[in-house]
Amino acid sequence: MKALRRFTVRAHLPERLAALEQLSSNLRWSWDKPTQDLFAMIDPARWEQCGHDPVALLGVVSPARLNELAADGEFLARLDGLAAELTDYLNRSLWYQQQECDGAAMPAGIAYFSMEFGVAEVLPNYSGGLGILAGDHLKSASDLGLPLIGVGLYYRSGYFRQSLTADGWQHETYPPLDPQGLPLRLLVDSGGEPVLVELALPDSRQLRARIWVAQVGRVPLLLLDSDIPENEHDLRGVTDRLYGGDQEHRIKQEILAGIGGVRAIRAFSTIQGFPAPEVFHMNEGHAGFLGVERIRELITESGLDFDTALAVVRSSTVFTTHTPVAAGIDRFPVEMVRRYFNDDGASALLPGVPTERVIALGAEEDPGMFNMAHMGLRLAQRANGVSQLHGQVSRVMFNSLWPGFDPDEVPIGSITNGVHAPTWAAPQWLQLGRELAGSDSPSEPAVWQRLQQVDPGQLWSIRSRLRALLIEDVRARLRRSWLQRGASEAELGWIATAFDPDILTVGFARRVPTYKRLTLMLRDPGRLEQLLLDDERPIQLIVAGKSHPADEGGKALIQQVVRFADRPEVRHRIAFLPDYDMSMARRLCWGCDVWLNNPLRPLEACGTSGMKSALNGGLNLSIRDGWWDEWYDGENGWAIPSAEDVREEDRRDDLEAAALYDLLEQAVAPKFYERNRDGIPQRWIEMVRHTLQTLGPKVLASRMVRDYVEHYYIPAAQSLRRITAPSSQGCPGEFDAARELAAYRRRAEQAWPTIRITDVDSTGLPDTPLLGSKLTLTATVQLAGLRPDEVVVQAVLGRVDAADALLDPVTVEMTHTGTTGGGEIFSTTTPLPVAGSVGYTVRVLPRHPMLVAPSELGLVTLA
Template identity: 60%
Template sequence: MKAIRRFTVRPVLPEPLRPLCDLARNLRWSWHTETQELFRSIEPQAAARTQSPDAGAAGDARWPEECDPVRLLGAVSAGRLDELARDEPFLRRLAGVSRDLRDYLEQPRWYQEQLGRGAGLPAAVAYFSPEFGVTAALPQYSGGLGILAGDHLKAASDLGVPLIGVGLLYRHGYFRQSLSRDGWQQEHYPVLDPNELPLTLLREHDGTPARVVLTLPGSRSLHAQIWQARVGRVPLLMLDSGVEENAPGEREVTDRLYGGGSEHRLLQEMLLGIGGVRAVRTYCRLTGHPAPEVFHTNEGHAGFLGLERIRELSGTGLGLDAATETVRAGTVFTTHTPVPAGIDRFERELVARHFGDDGELPGVPAERVLDLGTESYPGGDPGVFNMAVMGLRLAQRANGVSTLHGSVSREMFAGLWPGFDAAEVPITSVTNGVHAPTWVAPEVFGLRGRHRAAPGRWDSAAAIPDRELWELRRSLRARLVTEVRERLRASWLTRGAAPAELGWIDGVLDPDVLTIGFARRVPSYKRLTLMLRDRERLSALLLHPDRPVQIVVAGKAHPADDGGKRLVRELVRFSDDPRVRHRVVFLPDYGMAMAQRLYPGCDVWLNNPLRPLEACGTSGMKAALNGCLNLSVRDGWWDEWYEPDFGWAIPTADGPVLDEERRDDLEAAALYALIEDRIAPRFYDRGEEGLPERWIEMVRRTLGVLGPKVLAGRMVGEYVERLYGPAARAGRALDAGAARRLADWKAKVRAAWPQVAVDHVEAGASTAADGPAELGATLTLRVRVTLGELVPGDVEVQAVAGRVDAADGISGAQVFPLKPAGGQDLEGRWLYEGPLALDRTGPYGYTVRVLPAHPLLASGAEMGLVALPPQTASGDGAADVPLR
């Protein structure tokens, strides 16, 4: 019989157990082992029945480690609670864990130390993301972007960074994945009741739920309530449109992550950006939290937050242009995609309709909104509104998520800064990191602790004896084998198999066989099935009589991506083959809970994307922190930190002459060769004590040398020092008067720029030597420029020099500022002079240019304006552009 209505009955805890509520509601338990163990000890059988929403197949209760404390407290009997309330050892343990949480929340940390040193850091930062992967108990993520956002919040909490997370609460989350009998992906969208999640509703002082409201076309409104999650010290605000004030269509705005058509996605992003700013303001008003000085947009989905802040400021009489400058100064934009197809783009008419006279943001004209998202560069589509373009235009500071991705992003968005080489496009990079307490197996931490590792130190791996390290690796592998068998059995039962035909699962995988893991989303560029290019060769590797290999694969294709679903089915069908099914496994419903077992249990983590389409790829980082070696194409973070001590680099078949099929054949062959000739022999090559000594040394180096680089604490520290701090200082410098003056100055410069020109360049050697220039010589440059209505204080004149190629393109450029050398000549031109040191041999060249200059510009390229000389040259030492 099915209930017609569902609601949550909360337990009433005895007074001695009240601290359990605080422990359960703060998601620090998701990465704090002592808190997890405390809850598991309450009633192990209840823990096994209250697994998190992505813990396994529906109704399956085999992973008590993933128990959700909020659900657990609702499942424990009153008798057991009374018993615990009289259990002195339990109460002492509870008091200790509660005290530890209180100390964690209240004691000053790294950020407070920096503030004490006068570092000029922001009072608070608002961090916006469309998804957050904090814990399996709060399934509001689809993949790497959300997991990264969750790790960002956790690391910020550990460091004491006063961050406020802002996202949406999706009533159906992403989706749950199962397989049909023939291996086709099936999607399921279970309803999530916020009252059963580790959330609390933000309320006004009178007890009514706090609300934000957006105006929609046709005299409609979109209402949203605000749920809070506590991620250690960091509040995470999640907007939920499932409220009675909304019409049925508006209630569905936050139904599921990355679902629906264009208008549905647009409304989600308006609610995230505009509603998110309003939610932050409401939260700060109600709690007294410091107002954010910096707003961080994690990908373009939240880009509308800049428009809401412009509306706020322009309403104070500041004016749109000055408000825009203020907003830009305090905004950080992080791009996560290396391909234009990964960016949200909407029809201009759709956006205009929602920001028109009867839409959102009164006081901000719709045309002004549209201009911010226009692809006004060669190859751009004038009919679309580009969220990443708007994000870049409304942020003075932007970054990619690895060094290589920063370079790719500068190339991809170079059209927004015409006249500048891609290397000068003002997009930097902060390489992602991962939150070690979330992803490192407790056994790994325990082994380090037994060898007296200081907190936060990873170099202790050097002190761990080979045998202990190897036994740890085997025990983690054995635990993974058990987990895989249980999950595989559940999957086959869901696919319609009878228990009697599943006896073979007891022989799947072997705890002593080299284990390779591959788990991630399944877009085509990640190449889930590259390993299947030569199935006979792969089968030979799997079934090798002396050096066998086993592979565990997991991943979800987007529900609308039939191509990705075909890849999943292809892999599943291969893994169903009785000849190899004991050596290769596909596990459905990949999520955080599964990942936390996969990373520690694998020996090698495989990643074979199309280079350079992997922005960062943090799964390999999580594996590395557990002593798993990486086998990857040199893309994302692996391109930056690969060393032979940490794993293997798969050679890539780059070049425009290769078609896709040929490229995949070559790279798959290289993958097989690495496994057969180098990886498997090293794993199975045992020394006198029966240990793979060279393999163990690679594990040790991965833990001790690579480990510190991939930590989320390092990442968040870089954001604070390189982006948040400068953004806060830039925002403080722009009081109302300064903002107006900067806006007026920019308007003046843009209007005058067509008259700015480099008219004449001449170079004289400072040495008496004739003939070719010699290393160490210095040229004296004299440049005459026309500035029109501008004056020297408005510009900077530079020489740009370096080696040149056959087409006279400058590489490895160095910039040399030139100084004014007198007033205007009779023709109204200004003279600039300066030395140019010849510090390189070989073909060498230079050019000169004029850029806008102002103390409040973050870079000379910020405005996208540059004046270059005409491309002509003469051989008499005086030229428009001396090329060599």
């Protein structure tokens, strides 16, 4: 018989063990090995059965065992020590509290919105790299002491569990999750009643959600859950699955995440006393509606008009884009958005916010579609990609939002992602790091340089031990997978000797969209088989990844790999492991000698799995895309040559696959198998040492979060304070600067179509100009009612191509020198910056002290 409903009953802890409740409910245990070891002591067998989940363990351990532990002096001493350590961690001054901010206070609070969070495998609220990145962001923010709060949705069935059918096709299941059995607590009011956020939907319906709180160290993570009796039946399913359902389903999810998320923060701040966020960070465009909810707050609660409210919201919003392809952006039909954001009085989702203004925020080239990334960019004064190359790609991708500007001038920067070392580094490396670091920060390059003191034999011993642990795990997963696919135990004797802890091990694990090219390794099956079965220098290959349930093409790619790996000739050297999750990823990143990544450049935004491998001494073998493009140095792995200039897709794949095989055969395998008299691959280990020394401090999420604080969060908070401050002239009240900026923007947008550069004169050059010769430019500009100090007039000089396009131009600001009947005069004298075929032009841009960059408003006039 099957149970009608599943729920979790927690054991009553003896008073002396009460500290276990806090240790289990704060997800810091997921990256603190001493705390994990303490829970393992309770019942080692059940700890393994529960998947290393403290909450689940405390739900199944017997009262007799708990009473026994309550009298165990050694256990109690460790418990008390870890409880005291957690309390200290939650309250002591950390990096953030020790920073100076140019005499001003650091941001009082930061809100971080994401559609998914991969904090720990016991809370499966993630699908892939975006969610894992968000989880690492929260954990590193906690370790650094940021006053950050995370916001997302609680999915009743998470993403999905993946298994394989007998013929290798991906099969999805969606087991329901009981929040009572997870490290979550319900946000309740002073009377103990669950706090609900409410949103008005079309047809006078209400969507309500309760708020689960996951404590991620010092960081609260709010997860909104619509599966409550107060909702109509269909609305209970809004938060059923991550990235599931049709567009109607997705827009409800994104409205709940953005608008409901802001309302959840307000409730949490009021009840818990958490500082109200000054900075709002959108991790991708899914939560973009948070900006229009903040506009509504400012309109209805502070009496601002839409433009002034938008100026305030923009000043304090950060937008991070993660996709390098337009297909990765959520887009909705405009009529669907208009239906949800109707402004019909009391039934409106956002009272006081004009629907057409919301529509305009998401406008794109197709007038019938609403673009969530475009809305995110229009709502955020600061935006970034997630690697230097991705920043370049993003500036090209979104160039249309800044017409008249070259891609390099599009105001989208970059902060390269990072990974949370305590989560992703193997215990052996963490222990070695503690021995080397002393009291210094592991983010300091000097600490990593101390690896030079470590004997090559010790480094090789760690790498070999981690590889052996991976092989044990692979064999266990292989057995489970084959049994799920219908095999009998009698057929699986070969698994006991499948894979080999002494063979070069290559890992390839990630989501399975087409551009990541899961099957590039199968381009020449015969050659791959030769590499796997080479008598002297064999390799073994471990592959994993999930395809989106609706992606039939992705599932077909998985099936191709499975069918190849099922062949008796090679199944002991290549395997596809189903149900890729954080637990599997950790083992793979610990144990693989080489991490393979072969996307279509430049379509990999960052690729943090390779960072996790590098953090464990793995060597990357990758197309120069994402983070690898900026940090590959020739000694920390291998770069697969890209044939991106080849337009024919099949030929490009052939060329890059051949280059991959050549590298494995001629460069990678020889270094691994070339041993000294002690059996150590000396050249390989020196590459491992160099990888750890050079990439270790770079790939850390703590570095990434510090970059966000210094380059985005602090400037955003300072912009907010300036724009909401009372006027220095003593005019009444708050938001004076915001009103003035909004008024300037309206005047600039109205004037810009009629601004003209009517005359440009050049003087001063000799007959034969030389590099450094002085050029004087004078321009007459019709400003259409704007003052000269409200614009920037620039001379733009540089080499020109055959079509007279300026290449890598230099800009020089021109000075206002007077007024004539024909307009305002601007002039500059500048040395010629380059030799060769040189050209110049003049342009006009907006100028205002509250703008981050002259290109921000997307207004420019060219001569």
